[in-house]
Amino acid sequence: MAIAKSPALPSLATTKGGRGSLATQVRDQLRTRILTHEWNEGKKIPSEFDLAGQYQVSRVTIRTALKALEAQGLLDIRHGSGAYVANFGAAIRAGLQELRSITDTIREMGFEPGMTHRVVKRRGATADEALRLxxxxxxxxxYMERAILADDEVVAYSYDAVAIRDTPEKSIGEMGKGSVFGAFAKLGIFPVRALAEIHAISSMDIGWGKGRPKSGLYLLLKQLHFLRDGVPVMASDTYFVEGRFQFIIHRTL
Amino acid sequence: MAIAKSPALPSLATTKGGRGSLATQVRDQLRTRILTHEWNEGKKIPSEFDLAGQYQVSRVTIRTALKALEAQGLLDIRHGSGAYVANFGAAIRAGLQELRSITDTIREMGFEPGMTHRVVKRRGATADEALRLxxxxxxxxxYMERAILADDEVVAYSYDAVAIRDTPEKSIGEMGKGSVFGAFAKLGIFPVRALAEIHAISSMDIGWGKGRPKSGLYLLLKQLHFLRDGVPVMASDTYFVEGRFQFIIHRTL
DNA sequence: AGTCAATAGTTGTCCTACAACTTGATCGAA
DNA sequence: TTCGATCAAGTTGTAGGACAACTATTGACT
Structure with a gap:
């Protein structure tokens, strides 16, 4: 039961000046350790006491991190026994219930993400956009119209509207290029949740270009992204080509 | 700052002999207090210290409960400030990320749920079912084929396969009648998570009866329900008629 | 072999104390 | 007045120690 700080573990506070609470940092590190299969699925991870020793934090902090991972469905904590790795790692990472950029999801699925912009412009909000935002x-x-690619194949067409508000003019240009969420992060804007509505759509009016599917069958993800305080920042309608993108949801109690 | 146990609150341990840990009980009670709008959306709820007094438990227990509600997206806890009610109560309850029976969801949406059984029989597992279960x-x-109704209108057709395993014969009959999850509960079987896959389907071969939609457009929810230890117990393919059922997902970090 | 009791290990809860952060009030200077 | 800095009170985050409740294994006994 020797408690020694494993030198392989990245230190906490020094990594990036501390981005978030201690428990959050520990949670993220444990999360990657789980997802990289450091512990086999179904296996017991070290006890809270041991982990507290490893990370040099209190048991309270470890508990908070473990509870968070349990809520995300990555762990199964059993009173008197221990914490076990759930067998859904990959599915959870790809799950819709987790708010992550489509680009990142595609990349983690082993494809090369891409994007082509058809429309990028600043204009007045429509009635619908005004209501949602x-x-x-x-x-x-x-306003943007983009095609999202995986290995050069179109997997979705997205129609997005970002509320400008106090956004400086120069930063707006960046959004039209790289990742929208990357541009957000630079401005200190962090959407922490989204409300998504799902529909089945059969239409020939969606999409463009030669990669456009003939079936005309799409899964529409109608989203609204929010800040911590509930202010909506972006409304996006994304039409996923049926069959080319796996939609998974991890449902928990 | 007087700390008095509010007499209106149901006591914890006595309610039902204690179904779960203290923190879970507190979480559930706070959850209903939030969903019944005891505190307005966006408003600050009592401090951890106050709540500990109300429920006569330690601050640790309250914290655990609050953190769980934060993970579910019902609360927004801010360091040094307090815990605030998120403005998504209804959406979260109806959200797909929460594992609840369709019947309950329909009822909470204000409709009268119903169900008609077309096929209920015991048979050998197909190759696909065997693989999934x-x-x-x-x-x-x-094996069951059911139509799910809301106010006497068909909202979905479901094709389900439940693994029998050690299930006593007489209990199997009950599943064919009322709620499947109700029958599970009586057997001490509690599915705690499900992995769902979503597809857009356009087909005229789905469904039956005169309530069958003409469009043939469905959202297919292909689900697999699991126990705590990861054992699959039920595989169900549910075809929701596009437009008659609102599919919402609450996405969080 | 089978049953039961003891035991060590692990998570759940409690208590106290303090650190870190937020918010509003207070006060002083321009 | 108006702005800004400072202060104080309130709240959440982390620490450490202690014990309760539960689990799984071991070992003794029948």
Missing amino acids: QIAEGEPVL | QIAEGEPVL
Whole structure:
């Protein structure tokens, strides 16, 4: 039962000046250790006491991290026995219930993500956009039409509207290029949740270009992204080509 | 700052002999207090210290409960400030990321749930079912074909296969009648998670009866329900009629 | 072999104390 | 007044120690 700080573990506070609470940092590190299969699925991970020793934090902090991972479905904590790795690692990472960028998800699925922009412009909000973004009609939004690719094949067409509000002009340009969430992060804007509505759509009016599917069958993900305090920042309608993208949801109590 | 146990609160241990840990009981009670709008959306709830006094438990227990609710997206806890009610109560309850029976969801949406059984029989597992349920091909399963109604209108057709395993014969009959999960509960079987796959389907071969939609457009929810230890117990393919049932997902980090 | 009791290990809860952060009030200077 | 800094009170985050409740294994006994 020797307690020694494993030198292989990246230290906590020093990694990046501390981005979030201690428990959050520990949670993220344990998360990657689980997802990289450091412990086999179904296997017991070290006790809270041991982990506290490894990370040099209190048992409270470890417990908070473990509970969070249990809530995400990655762990199964049993009173008096221990914490066990659930056997759904990959599915959870790809699950819709986790808010992550489509690009990242595609990359983790082993494909090469890509994106082509058809429309990127600043214009007044439509009635529908104004309603969803809780702004006045006609107020400026950044409107985009993009095709999302995986290994050069179109997997989805996305129609997005970002509320401008106080966004400086120069930063708006960046969104039209790389990752939208990357641009958000630079501005200190962090959407922490999204409300998504799912529909089955059969239409020939969706999409463009030669990669456009003939079936016309799509899964529409109608999303609204929110900040911590509940302010909506982006409304996006993404049409996923049926069959080319796996939609998984991990449901828990 | 007077700490008095509110007499309106149901006591914890006495309610039902204690179904789960203290923190879980507190979580459930706080959850209903939130969903019944005891505190307005966006408003601050009492401090951990106050709640500990109300429920006569330690601050640790309250913290555990609050953290769980935060993970579910019902609360927003801010360091140094307090815990605030998120403005997504209804959406979260109806959200797919929460594992609840369709019947309950329909009822909470204000409709009268119903169900008609077309097929209820015990037969050997098909190759696909055997694979999903992790049993041998031909082993007995309870197979059902049901139509799910809301206010006497068909919202979905479901094709389900339940792994029999040690289930006593008489209990199998009950599943064919009322709620499947109700029958599970009586047997002490509690599915705690499900992995769902979503597809858009356009087909005229789905469904039956005169309520069958003409469009032939469905959202297929292909589910597999698991026990705590990862044993699959039920595989169900549910075809939701596009437009008649709102599919929402609450996505969080 | 089978049953039961003891035991060590693990998670759940409690207590106390303090650190870190947020918010509003207070006060002083421009 | 108006702005800004400072302060104080309130709240969440982390620490450490202690014990209760539960699990799984071992070992003794029948």
